[in-house]
Amino acid sequence: MNRRDFVRFGWATVITTGAGMLRPAFARPLSMRQVPMPPRHPMAAMSETRATGPTADFTLRIAPMMVELAPQVVISTIGYSNRVPGPLLRVHEGQRVTVDVVNDTDVPEYVHWHGLFVPPEVDGAEEEGTPPVPPRGRRRYQFVAKPAGSRWYHSHTEAMMDLHRGSYTGQFGFFMIDSANDPGLYDQEVFLALREWEPYLSAKDQDNMEADPNDPMPEKPDTPDPRPNGLEVGAPLYSINDKMLGAGEPLRVLSGQRILMHLLNASASQIHRIGFFGHHFQVIALDGNPVPTPQSVDVIEIAPGERVDAIVEMNLPGVWILGELRNAARQSGMGIVVEYANQAQPRPQWLPPAKARWDYTIFGKSARHLAPDQTVDMVFEKVPGGPHGINHWLVNGKEYPHEREFIFRQGLRYRLVFHNRSDDSHPLHMHRHLFEIVEFNGKPTGGIKKDTVIVPAFGRVAVDLVADQPGLALFHCHIQQHMDFGFKALFRYA
Numbered sequence: 061m062n063r064r065d066f067v068r069f070g071w072a073t074v075i076t077t078g079a080g081m082l083r084p085a086f087a088r089p090l091s092m093r094q095v096p097m098p099p100r101h102p103m104a105a106m107s108e109t110r111a112t113g114p115t116a117d118f119t120l121r122i123a124p125m126m127v128e129l130a131p132q133v134v135i136s137t138i139g140y141s142n143r144v145p146g147p148l149l150r151v152h153e154g155q156r157v158t159v160d161v162v163n164d165t166d167v168p169e170y171v172h173w174h175g176l177f178v179p180p181e182v183d184g185a186e187e188e189g190t191p192p193v194p195p196r197g198r199r200r201y202q203f204v205a206k207p208a209g210s211r212w213y214h215s216h217t218e219a220m221m222d223l224h225r226g227s228y229t230g231q232f233g234f235f236m237i238d239s240a241n242d243p244g245l246y247d248q249e250v251f252l253a254l255r256e257w258e259p260y261l262s263a264k265d266q267d268n269m270e271a272d273p274n275d276p277m278p279e280k281p282d283t284p285d286p287r288p289n290g291l292e293v294g295a296p297l298y299s300i301n302d303k304m305l306g307a308g309e310p311l312r313v314l315s316g317q318r319i320l321m322h323l324l325n326a327s328a329s330q331i332h333r334i335g336f337f338g339h340h341f342q343v344i345a346l347d348g349n350p351v352p353t354p355q356s357v358d359v360i361e362i363a364p365g366e367r368v369d370a371i372v373e374m375n376l377p378g379v380w381i382l383g384e385l386r387n388a389a390r391q392s393g394m395g396i397v398v399e400y401a402n403q404a405q406p407r408p409q410w411l412p413p414a415k416a417r418w419d420y421t422i423f424g425k426s427a428r429h430l431a432p433d434q435t436v437d438m439v440f441e442k443v444p445g446g447p448h449g450i451n452h453w454l455v456n457g458k459e460y461p462h463e464r465e466f467i468f469r470q471g472l473r474y475r476l477v478f479h480n481r482s483d484d485s486h487p488l489h490m491h492r493h494l495f496e497i498v499e500f501n502g503k504p505t506g507g508i509k510k511d512t513v514i515v516p517a518f519g520r521v522a523v524d525l526v527a528d529q530p531g532l533a534l535f536h537c538h539i540q541q542h543m544d545f546g547f548k549a550l551f552r553y554a
């Protein structure tokens with residue numbers, strides 16, 4: 061693909077911010093490079109909103125909008141403030157934040173602050189009792205921004221069979237909470253949100269991650285479920301931020317630079333694997349939380365709801381594609397061109413990286429975990445919907461809602477054991493809390509704090525958390541269709 065074949069429409073596919081972190085040696089050549097900047101188009105522009113005072117004030121306007129993913133490829137969706145992703149909201153840890161949300165649509169909406177410790181009244185989940193942003197109305201969200209790290213915000217509205225609601229829309233954005241402890245030196249900071257568009261129902265599962273025969277699959281039953289699978293959500297178009305591969309401006313780099321990449325999977329339904337030939341991702345944080353053992357990997361696997369912060373050293377001059385490993389997804393848009401300065405040949409190259417299985421535990425440390433006060437086993441099962449139906453999901457034998465099965469007592473330490481008795485991988489998300497992975501498919505680990513964790517097909521994952529955020533806390537699979545069709549539980553404080 062030759063990006064020069066495309067009309068340049070918006071140059072802000074990659075948001076880059078110096079963030080005051082430029083190493084002097086690199087700051088000058090970058091700024092001196094004569095890059096023709098096409099006019100900023102209001103639909104494509106993504107600006108950073110940085111709050112500086114003790115009180116931040118942001119306004120998000122929910123309204124229908126168009127997104128030009130590529131020349132002649134324009135989709136209509138609902139977005140925040142006419143941008144996809146929505147404005148980058150950036151605050152300091154501990155800062156009191158006020159966000160006014162104006163809803164210019166005819167349906168109630170919820171804005172969820174994913175990964176933040178906020179009370180249920182403002183968490184943006186109907187199940188927890190957050191009031192909606194009424195149709196043609198507005199609501200003010202006020203909270204203290206914590207903990208530090210890469211957070212995000214997105215619609216938490218139920219969609220069910222309407223693939224134009226909730227996380228199927230463009231309602232998502234980055235929410236950065238800066239701490240005094242910076243993740244390290246870097247020359248550029250980029251925000252990359254992975255998305256698919258124009259979802260449809262299909263009997264073909266686009267996200268069929270080939271099962272590794274070496275996977276332990278501790279929850280695999282002796283006899284496979286003979287019932288036919290239901291319809292899954294597929295998509296024909298993909299983008300990173302608001303541009304398909306080749307349609308946006310490339311990420312321009314200089315040899316020797318260190319690029320801090322904030323990856324977010326804002327997909328409603330698909331796990332993605334991202335590679336960048338000849339380069340390594342030094343993973344420094346998962347879900348915004350620094351990992352005990354930063355490690356270099358060739359492939360990042362990231363599920364809906366997850367974030368990965370990685371530093372990439374630019375040490376292979378050329379014009380490359382950073383993108384999805386699956387050819388179909390990458391060729392349908394999920395990628396971005398990375399262009400070193402002064403390259404003679406402009407044609408971006410894609411070469412598949414060495415295949416590597418993603419393994420959270422390499423980022424952990426050996427740890428002796430305190431014995432939990434209570435262990436909560438959670439068993440997830442699929443009720444296959446058949447060729448004309450939708451799969452339903454059971455948590456401990458029941459679809460949402462449950463009675464009072466899941467109770468936290470404040471101050472106690474819980475071990476949640478996720479038993480995935482289905483042939484799909486599920487990104488499981490706990491609202492308003494962080495948990496620590498203590499065991500992943502039989503491998504012990506420690507120190508990895510997350511709010512969303514992939515439980516592989518027929519896999520088992522144990523996480524620890526201390527119940528220290530009183531109020532209702534929603535737990536669910538972050539795949540919108542799974543969540544809408546039963547894959548949810550509500551934890552209550554006694």
Ligand SMILES: [Cu+2]
Nearest residue numbers: 486537539542
């Ligand atoms: Cu799921």
